[in-house]
Amino acid sequence: MSEQAGTGVLGGDRSGAVGEVTLVGGGPGSDELLTVAGARALERADVVLFDRLAPHGSLTTLAPGALLIDVGKTPGHHPVSQKEIEALIVRHALSGANVVRLKGGDPYVFGRGSEEVLACHAAGVPVTVIPGVTSAIAVPAAAGIPLTHRGMTRLFTVVSGHAPLSDTELEHLAGLGGTIVVLMGIGTLPSITQGLVRFGADARLPVAIIERGFSATQTTTVGTLASIVFDAAAAKVSSPAVLVIGEVVRLAFDGDAEASVLLARAEALADLA
Incomplete structure (x- = not known):
């Protein structure tokens, strides 16, 4: 955990009055996708606890009078546990501070x-x-x-790939159809893709992996259920x-010759599998 002071008074010395907490969804990381309500909450904050995926590059401007506390987690590394984060939020609020918990x-x-x-x-x-x-979605x-x-799909399902999905979950996903969006799924990519095929999904179903969305280094890797593990390894994808x-993955590449070639190559590999 690290702390960084803004320019205002730290904490919340308010003669014993209990402060308040605002949980702010910061969006996918771009300052421009922070909501107006979120920006206003930051402007009023005495203390801000922020995650690594939240828009924190401009916090000294967005929350000029606040104590800034980095409680970000990376895969496999949680320097501040969830219980400790909750305790920090409560402790600062009970001291009278206006606390913002900024999350990605x-x-x-x-x-x-x-x-x-x-x-x-x-x-x-x-x-x-x-x-x-x-x-x-973003x-x-x-x-x-x-x-x-x-005419293509009228539903989408969002799942967490933080831990492997059970056979029951994979069977339901494969049978439900539509679009599947997986967050935190790089580590479980092989089990997800192979599991969907095992339970009846078409091996040639298109897959896209979008890394570092809304950053200057955003990258998309395209393949199929049969090929994406190999495509991801070749591209060295990471969280x-x-x-x-x-099927909606195909729509992103209409008119994009290079991406269309990648998808055609992936489908050819699926034919050989």
Whole structure:
């Protein structure tokens, strides 16, 4: 955990009055996708606890009077546990501070926001949630991929790839059809793709992996269920990334010759498999 002071008074010395907590969804990482309500909450903050995927590069400007506390986690490395984060939120609020918990994406989409809200309720701390733009929708859009398309698919499912899916979950996903969006799925990519095929999904179903959405180094790797593990290894893909599985992946590359060639190559490999 690291702390960085803004220019204002730190903490919340307010003669014993309990402060308040605002959970702010920061969107997929770009300052421009932070909501107006989120920006206003940061402007009023005394303390901001932020994640690595939240838009934190401009926090000294967005929250000029706040104590900034980095509680970000990376895969396999959690320097501040979830319980410690909750304790920090509550402690600063009970001291009278106006606390903002800035999270990447939306606080209620795999963000453990509900756990932090429950911790505030248990401590008698007022808490408000400001929704954010979820990467599950925004990052595919940044790569030109719609999650639904008339005549192609009318549903999408968002799943966490943090841990392997069970056979029951894979069977339901394969049978449901539509578009599948996987967050935090690089580590479980082989089990997800092979599992879907095992339960009846077409091996030639298109797959896209979008790395570092909305950054200057955003990259998309295209393949099929049969080829994407090899394509991902060749491209050396890494987190953070969003996986999109479904026919809608084809729509992003209409008119893009290079990407169309990649998908055709992936489908040819699937024919040989």
